[in-house]
Amino acid sequence: MNNNQMCESDGKSRTGSGTGEYFITYPDQVLENVLENVLLFLKSRYDRNAVSLVCKSWYRAEAYTRSDLFIGNCYSVAPRRVTQRFTRVRSVTIKGKPRFADFSLLPQDWGAHFTPWVLTMASAYRALEKIHLKRMSVTDDDLAVVAHSFPNFKELVLVCCDGFGTSGLAVVVSECRCLRVLELIEDEVTDDEVDWISCFPSDGVTNLESLAFDCVESAINFESLEKLVARSPLLKKLRLNRHVSIPQLYRLLIRAPRLTHLGTGSFSPSEEQPQNDSSRESDYLSAFAACRSIVCLSGFREIAPEYLPAIVPICANLTSLNLSYANIDAEQLKPVIRLCHKLQVFWVLDSICDEGLQAVAETCKDLRELRVFPIDAAENAEGPVSEVGLLAIALGCRKLQSILYFCQQMTNAAVVAMSKNCPDLVVFRLCIIGRYRPDCLTGEPMDEGFGAIVKNCKKLTRLAVSGLLTDKAFCYIGQYGKLVKTLSVAFAGDSDMGLKYVLEGCTNLQKLEIRDSPFGDSALLSGLHHFYNMRFVWMSSCRVTREGCLNVARHLPRLVVEVFRRDEEEGGERGDFVDTLYMYRSLDGPRADAPRFVKIL
Amino acid sequence: MDLNLKATELSLALPGTDDLPEIKTTTTTTSNQIKTNKRSSPDIDASVTDESRSAPTPKAQVVGWPPVRSYRKNILQGKKVEPEMGSGMFVKVSMDGAPYLRKIDLKVYKSYGELMKSLEEMFACMIGLYSENDGYKGSKHAATYEDKDGDWMLVGDVPWEMFVTSCKRLRIMKGCDARGLDL
Numbered sequence: 001m002n003n004n005q006m007c008e009s010d011g012k013s014r015t016g017s018g019t020g021e022y023f024i025t026y027p028d029q030v031l032e033n034v035l036e037n038v039l040l041f042l043k044s045r046y047d048r049n050a051v052s053l054v055c056k057s058w059y060r061a062e063a064y065t066r067s068d069l070f071i072g073n074c075y076s077v078a079p080r081r082v083t084q085r086f087t088r089v090r091s092v093t094i095k096g097k098p099r100f101a102d103f104s105l106l107p108q109d110w111g112a113h114f115t116p117w118v119l120t121m122a123s124a125y126r127a128l129e130k131i132h133l134k135r136m137s138v139t140d141d142d143l144a145v146v147a148h149s150f151p152n153f154k155e156l157v158l159v160c161c162d163g164f165g166t167s168g169l170a171v172v173v174s175e176c177r178c179l180r181v182l183e184l185i186e187d188e189v190t191d192d193e194v195d196w197i198s199c200f201p202s203d204g205v206t207n208l209e210s211l212a213f214d215c216v217e218s219a220i221n222f223e224s225l226e227k228l229v230a231r232s233p234l235l236k237k238l239r240l241n242r243h244v245s246i247p248q249l250y251r252l253l254i255r256a257p258r259l260t261h262l263g264t265g266s267f268s269p270s271e272e273q274p275q276n277d278s279s280r281e282s283d284y285l286s287a288f289a290a291c292r293s294i295v296c297l298s299g300f301r302e303i304a305p306e307y308l309p310a311i312v313p314i315c316a317n318l319t320s321l322n323l324s325y326a327n328i329d330a331e332q333l334k335p336v337i338r339l340c341h342k343l344q345v346f347w348v349l350d351s352i353c354d355e356g357l358q359a360v361a362e363t364c365k366d367l368r369e370l371r372v373f374p375i376d377a378a379e380n381a382e383g384p385v386s387e388v389g390l391l392a393i394a395l396g397c398r399k400l401q402s403i404l405y406f407c408q409q410m411t412n413a414a415v416v417a418m419s420k421n422c423p424d425l426v427v428f429r430l431c432i433i434g435r436y437r438p439d440c441l442t443g444e445p446m447d448e449g450f451g452a453i454v455k456n457c458k459k460l461t462r463l464a465v466s467g468l469l470t471d472k473a474f475c476y477i478g479q480y481g482k483l484v485k486t487l488s489v490a491f492a493g494d495s496d497m498g499l500k501y502v503l504e505g506c507t508n509l510q511k512l513e514i515r516d517s518p519f520g521d522s523a524l525l526s527g528l529h530h531f532y533n534m535r536f537v538w539m540s541s542c543r544v545t546r547e548g549c550l551n552v553a554r555h556l557p558r559l560v561v562e563v564f565r566r567d568e569e570e571g572g573e574r575g576d577f578v579d580t581l582y583m584y585r586s587l588d589g590p591r592a593d594a595p596r597f598v599k600i601l
Numbered sequence: 602m603d604l605n606l607k608a609t610e611l612s613l614a615l616p617g618t619d620d621l622p623e624i625k626t627t628t629t630t631t632s633n634q635i636k637t638n639k640r641s642s643p644d645i646d647a648s649v650t651d652e653s654r655s656a657p658t659p660k661a662q663v664v665g666w667p668p669v670r671s672y673r674k675n676i677l678q679g680k681k682v683e684p685e686m687g688s689g690m691f692v693k694v695s696m697d698g699a700p701y702l703r704k705i706d707l708k709v710y711k712s713y714g715e716l717m718k719s720l721e722e723m724f725a726c727m728i729g730l731y732s733e734n735d736g737y738k739g740s741k742h743a744a745t746y747e748d749k750d751g752d753w754m755l756v757g758d759v760p761w762e763m764f765v766t767s768c769k770r771l772r773i774m775k776g777c778d779a780r781g782l783d784l
Contacts (some may be wrong), residue, residue, distance in 0.1 A: 100665065
């Protein structure tokens, strides 16, 4: 496979008659060294995967120089195989459970354990510096292994993980002396009554650049936190939990005026503080005013809305604002949002109503990402936002790339308008909370709206659909959604044809999650040619039978086909159909840690 | 909360026809639908209470719908969300000298023998089983627990069932310290 057949098998080249070639020992080795030096610059894993396919020599060189590992599905490959191929890894990213786990659709002990990974890496990757996990089960023991095994450990980022507590955190912060980044994002962290914040080494300065613990529910030792911030000169990102009040926030801000990212904690007064303490308001204003570098603001976990104007001094600099825990109305939002001209990312609750969204559309011309969450997630609730708000955003924010929008009613017209006005859309996720709800104006299904999105938004890679949808919508998606990689479907479609359109048409589909839709065995078969290219397929409460799943498993031996019931009853079936089907390709066969209620076909 | 099994059945009737399961009148509102992601909860919770909505009929709530993570759902109520442990009887276990706590579910065990074996594995040490005659002869550690009244007792004193209901937390002490505990 060597594409450089200049030399004999003994590695020496000949001086050809008249060519004046120099004598080179082991030209293969030289080439590999050169290649390695070049490959060091290659960061993208897609490029690296391509490189590794050229020939064995390139495969080796690439494996030797890959420092960032990305495992999109922790069960797709065994840890040992990975550590044997890539020997000099410094950074590891692993993703575990499928996304529907966030909505209680995955039984508790399903899996995605970090333990086998950390144990294998502990001996293989002594120079490991960064671990980034998403939807994995991580135990305190695992964190202890991390703390003890990697002398150079610098960054720990845990997103949507569970299984550990403040005691695990205590071990990490006390022993990882090089720690620069500790980010806990939307994790479930148990309260072990350990004062982990006090466990940072107390001598000298820390290397901390980023500390995020807004999801940690347990109270924090504020004095320790304050001292920690005071001796962390490199700290740029600080995200506090809801146990930090405004006066405490103030004390931290005056110690860390160079912050770029701030999570404000509760953003309400402490219990001892009298309400309407206007003498302090000017203090807060000046504290924020001193933080000229803040570009990303979040928190507001228990906001006292009258304090919101304190952030006015920094609004003009903000590129990201997360108010999605703040129950505020349009009148409270407007004085602040009117100043946010540079805003690119905005997360908010629908309590701001269509009127609030209009204000956003008027000012935030640079908006790239919008997420509107429902304050009341009930199906029969009054919807404060509607097609009016969506239309306003469509007309005002022409650069929009990503939207997540929860509402109770929608029209095709508004969705079509967005498809035409926002050609840069990459992510379109619309959640009409009432299931099977049609266009509220015309009574028609929402097919045409979503059809327009896939047709007009040429860069679309992620789509989530809702409302009343017939197979026609899926016909559009299959026909036009050629770049779609992630598709979420719930309570939609009429027949197998819907899923067939998607599996046959969406050539780049990688992640498919479907619930409560009438797709069955024959639809499943139409994807046989494609399942190996996908990261996973999830189908729950559909019309797939055990026989149908077995059939797929027989055709595709390298596909792991898991069948289970959400309530952990064994068997996997609910009536005639399988409750949940979850399948993914794996290089190493079915996993050994599947709980009893998971059946692997 | 009772399981309303009939209501959990997926109905694939034509969209628009309201196939309404029996709705139980309970006082539970959506605010009591607070579950963490981890809990496998009863499937639906009929939300019947207050709302005099113009919506035709109150629809039963479906698990995991709308797709909003549970701690977001709780902000309205301003409730403090404790990470739920499910319906087990979880107690904290600490061991002198160990850097951090563990948690175990007492419901999982049926006897002191099973519990001790599991603790041994967990802490990789020998915990002697207490016996009337010998005490903690020869072992380095002793398992103690705090009961409902706040007293620290030696594990093994009382019948298993009584232990399970009265134990609040466990502590594995050095054997020599445990001898100080009087019965």
